[in-house]
Every structure is written in structure tokens, then in C-alpha cells.
Amino acid sequence: MKLALLGLKGHVTAIVAGAKLLGDVEVVAVSDNNLKAAEAFLKRLPQSHAAQAYAEWRHVLEHTLPDVCCVADESGMRLEQLLALLERGVHIISEKPLVTTLADLERLRAAFAKSKSQLTMLLELRHQPKYARVREIIQRGGIGTVSQVATQKSYKWGERPAWLQSRARLGGTIPYIGIHSLDIIRWVTGLDFTHVAAFHGRSGRPEFGETEDQASILAELSNGASVTARLDYLRPVQAATHGDDRLRVTGTKGVVEVNEGDDAITLVTEAGTERIPFETTENIFVEFVKFLRGGRPPRITADDSFYITEVVLRAREAADEKKLIALPPLRPVRAAK
Amino acid sequence: MKLALLGLKGHVTAIVAGAKLLGDVEVVAVSDNNLKAAEAFLKRLPQSHAAQAYAEWRHVLEHTLPDVCCVADESGMRLEQLLALLERGVHIISEKPLVTTLADLERLRAAFAKSKSQLTMLLELRHQPKYARVREIIQRGGIGTVSQVATQKSYKWGERPAWLQSRARLGGTIPYIGIHSLDIIRWVTGLDFTHVAAFHGRSGRPEFGETEDQASILAELSNGASVTARLDYLRPVQAATHGDDRLRVTGTKGVVEVNEGDDAITLVTEAGTERIPFETTENIFVEFVKFLRGGRPPRITADDSFYITEVVLRAREAADEKKLIALPPLRPVRAAK
Known part of the structure; x- marks a missing residue:
């Protein structure tokens, strides 16, 4: 090949x-x-x-x-x-x-x-073992019905090439980084988005150019669960790790959570608190x-790729225009065979 | 007296x-x-x-x-x-x-x-020593300009009186619990809100009645910083503590964070990671x-009390009607002397 x-x-x-x-x-x-x-x-x-x-x-x-x-x-x-x-x-x-x-x-x-x-x-992120495991836990009913999801992606900016400072060349922080957050939420929950709103902003530091150094996204899933996804490029260079990713999913029967550097997933249910390890997953x-x-x-x-691209571009529009946007259902990109 | x-x-x-x-x-x-x-x-x-x-x-x-x-x-x-x-x-x-x-x-x-x-x-919350200390850190410029805030209030529901199940008698979860989150964000940052959107929902568990068991709020502060506040009553009874409160404020020069049970505040800046203790504060x-x-x-x-009540009632309206609302500036409740 x-x-x-x-x-x-x-x-x-x-x-x-x-x-x-x-x-x-x-x-x-x-x-x-x-x-x-x-x-x-x-x-x-x-x-x-x-x-x-x-x-x-x-x-x-x-x-x-x-x-x-x-x-x-x-x-x-x-x-x-x-x-x-x-x-x-x-x-x-x-x-x-x-x-x-x-x-x-x-x-x-x-x-x-x-x-x-x-x-x-x-x-x-779908190929990070921890998220594949979170998906399994949720899909087997480990937290009951999904009620709320919160994610964080926080990064150091450091030295970045010039194209990342340009809206035309990058597309903005919500499409570039938020797409990971919204896609992983959709994947682990198995639920599509119905509404989205967002705010994003620039601190004025010259190294970011036109690119937003922070964004917060609010969304609703098809079952009425609420979602927040926060993004920032403001992680201090001295911080222990380059990134600080976090995911927390709350359900009617439990809370599952995994944060940067965790070597196991934390699942809290009426049965108590479990630490669930994760294994390898297939290369993308x-x-x-x-x-x-x-x-x-x-x-x-391909459906996932088109769908989530549309969602993040709508989320960016919501942030640019300070409005809440109702999202259309997924449209398959090719007719089913 | x-x-x-x-x-x-x-x-x-x-x-x-x-x-x-x-x-x-x-x-x-x-x-x-x-x-x-x-x-x-x-x-x-x-x-x-x-x-x-x-x-x-x-x-x-x-x-x-x-x-x-x-x-x-x-x-x-x-x-x-x-x-x-x-x-x-x-x-x-x-x-x-x-x-x-x-x-x-x-x-x-x-x-x-x-x-x-x-x-x-x-x-x-304003009288919890940890938040008073976070406010001091931010107000002395410890994280630079505030860029993003995220809070969580997660509680066990357990046995609750009937009035908490009624919209007419309680007012809903965003006004009842979200008011703590939005007020503490406003207090530690010193910034008012300009826009708000929210989603809230009920899982259908009978013990909640009309009351939302989860809500996520998105807001913008007057300097363009974005805010997310998530609330839920779904914390499993077996969890270690009744509540799971969290606060994270990201600025242009650092990140300050304090979570449930922490005995110190974590401040990450270009100078490294500091653990900052907190002392007592005056009784309310x-x-x-x-x-x-x-x-x-x-x-x-009184101004704070009227202002934040208006903000949470607007946030509830935003959630009920699935819209994003521009918030008016604080109106002093009495003319200045």
C-alpha cells in the first residue's frame, strides 16, 4: 500500500x-x-x-x-x-x-x-486507551443514563508556527482543539448534539495573533444532558505536563472521571469508588x-468527521456572534448501501 | 440586638x-x-x-x-x-x-x-476561607488577567423535603445552587457578567420532582473571559463527601485552583507550582x-444580592427557553449617598 x-x-x-x-x-x-x-x-x-x-x-x-x-x-x-x-x-x-x-x-x-x-x-483521543475504556463503562450502563459531561483541554502555547496565529489559516481554537473535546464527548456517550453556545477570547498576548487563547463551549446532547468543554492555551510553561486534559461524565447511577496523568479511571457509584485500569487500543x-x-x-x-466538523464550526459561529445555535441531526455523507 | x-x-x-x-x-x-x-x-x-x-x-x-x-x-x-x-x-x-x-x-x-x-x-462561599484566599491571589495579580473560570457544585440528593421538588417553591436548581457558583466567580474575579446561556434537565428520578438534577451554565465576564459552571445532584451516596465543589481560574499569567477537600490552593505560574494555605475568615x-x-x-x-439574583433568574430563563441572554449592568438598588 x-x-x-x-x-x-x-x-x-x-x-x-x-x-x-x-x-x-x-x-x-x-x-x-x-x-x-x-x-x-x-x-x-x-x-x-x-x-x-x-x-x-x-x-x-x-x-x-x-x-x-x-x-x-x-x-x-x-x-x-x-x-x-x-x-x-x-x-x-x-x-x-x-x-x-x-x-x-x-x-x-x-x-x-x-x-x-x-x-x-x-x-x-478515540485511540487513547483511557477514553476507549470510559466509552465501554458508559455503554455497558456503568453510570446509568448520561446526565452531564465536562471536559478540559489546557495546553502550553510555547513556540508555535505563524499559521497557528491566523484565523484564515488555522480556523480558530474551537475548531482546532474543541473538536477533540466535542468528538470524545459524543463518542463516549453515544449521543449527538442538539444545541451549542460558546464564548472565546484573546488576552492580547502577541504570540497568539488572531487565535483565541481561551474558549468555553456549552452544548446539549440529544437526551437532554448538558455539556461544557473548556479550552485554553494558557498553561504556564513551568507546569508539570504540556497538557492538562480532563473528562468527567455524570450519570443517573454514577460518575466516571479521568484526568491528565491518571493511571486509572475513577468510577463512583452506589457500590463505592472503583479505580479501573485501561489497556492499549488499536493504532488509528x-x-x-x-x-x-x-x-x-x-x-x-466519514460521517463522524463531517458531523463533528460542522458542530465545531457552528460552535465558533455561536462564539463569534454571541448566540445559541440549534444543530441539525447528522446527515450521512453517503447513502446507506 | x-x-x-x-x-x-x-x-x-x-x-x-x-x-x-x-x-x-x-x-x-x-x-x-x-x-x-x-x-x-x-x-x-x-x-x-x-x-x-x-x-x-x-x-x-x-x-x-x-x-x-x-x-x-x-x-x-x-x-x-x-x-x-x-x-x-x-x-x-x-x-x-x-x-x-x-x-x-x-x-x-x-x-x-x-x-x-x-x-x-x-x-x-464568600465566607469560606479558601475562596477569600483565591480572591486575594487574583486581586493582587497572581494570575494576571482573568481569562477563564470553571466551577463545579456536585451534591448528593439523599432525603430532601418536598418543597425542594417544586419549581414554584424552590425556583429551580440554577437559582438555588448556581447562585453560589456565579456569585463566587464574580467575587473572586471582581468582574460582572455580560451574557449567559444554560441547559438544565431532569433524569426522571421521582425524588427530584420538578427540580433539575443537573445544569450547565455558560457565561461571559465583562473583560471577555468565559465561564462555565456545572451543577448536579447526582453524586452517589457512597461518595466520600457530601459535596464535590471545584473552582479553577485561568489567567494570562497563571492558573489557580481549589477543589473539595483540598487543604491548600494550587497556584501554577511561570515561577512554578505553589501550594497556598488559607486561614479563617469573619463569620457572615x-x-x-x-x-x-x-x-x-x-x-x-444588597447590590450583590439583587444583582446575582437577577443573573441566576436570567440563566434559568436561558435554560428554559434555550437561548443566550445579554445581561444588563448592575443597577444600584439605592442611590449613592
């Missing part, structure tokens, strides 16, 4: 690790506007002896026809890249969000419906390739 | 403790629809040898003229009680919220403006009586 990578700006290490596990994946080309980074990336890859590095992503598709392509470039470039891949029937593992505007999402939706490509998105790229080879759909489907 | 108590349904122990500390406060009357509870309450009080217990609160005001009255009855009864006290010029220490509808709040506001009574409200009733005797205003003023 031939793999190309457009951009090296995201969760590319998971793809490389997956390719290594599969053993029969050949990297045929990689592009990044930082050509030196692309070349250095190839040098480290045993699977890439014949691969070429390009500064311009279009050259990848002019010179090769990969079976599958990882798209991890600036968010503002994604629509054109995805359209080019869909046109060629190349399977896609995309960074998040799929695109940065609702108009672009509709264009992509139409192109996807006509294409033979399969698509998944790098919502890597391996799972997608198995699907391409006739296996079952990956845990992050 | 003569003290009466209308209702024994709230934070009455803080009043009793304060009266004991002051030493010269005489309890002259107490009412509760549970007359036996009122009588038992008086028996335990050394300051109450001449006091009378009544089942009907109006009898208190027919038979005595207290200097100050603690109003801790069902929330739905509060307007009439407060109006009767304002008419008589009795000073008021009220349970929260002041009233349960915006129309009632306007009636109360007009009556207060004409009255000679002073008023404070039992927002007892003592502080109010000192004010009545010519001292400085209590930390919970």
Missing part, C-alpha cells in the same frame, strides 16, 4: 507508527512548505527509500498516485487538498477539522458523495487500513 | 454561630412550618430563653419587632417575607436567591429603595451586624 503525506503539521507520528506496525506500507511522497522538515522526515523512515519530498503539495499528486494520503497541513489549505484527493479516489486520513468554513464543508460533502475515497480524521492508521482492506469501519467514520 | 428567624431551611448554623460570637444578640422569635423543629431549635439556644416558636411566620412580626431577621424559608415564600420586613425597617440576612421570578425581583427592588432596612444574602452574621453598628459594608452587599 502506497502512502503519501501532505503536510507534517499534525499527528503524523501515529501514522508512521501504524505504517511500521503494518509492515507493508510504502511511503511514496511527502510535502511540506518546510522542505527541510520533509526531507528530514523521510530520512528517518525505513519505509521511504524511494520517496520524494516536495515543498508544494500539488507536486505529490502530479508525481505519484498513493492509495492513501495523510493530510496534515495548515487547516486553511485542507479543502483544496481533500478535493484533489477525492477526485483521484485516494483514501484520506485527515487532520482536524476537515475544513474551516461551513461553505467549504458543503463543497467537500458534495465531492465526497461522488468520490470512491474513504475518509477518516485524526481525532486521536492500522484500523483505517484494515477497513480499506475489507475490515469493519474504523471508529472514526 | 434582637434577632428573629423566619424559617430554618438554610444556612442557619452560621447565624447561630455568629450570634454566639457576638454575645449580645438575643433570639426573640423563630418560625417554621415544622413547629417541632422550631421549638427544638430554640431549646438548643442559650440566647433564646424568652423566645417564642411559631408555625406561621407572620406571627413573628405580629408579636415582636426584631432588629435583624434571618429569612431561611422556602424560596417561593421569600418575597412576602422580605416585603414585610422592609416595610418594618428590619434588617435582613436572606437565604438565596432573594426571590424566584424577575417580576418579584422588581417588586422587591422598589420596596428596598424606599426602606430603611439593610440587606445581605447567605452566599456563604458577625460581619453584617458590625456593618449595622456603623462598620464597613459586608462583603455581600
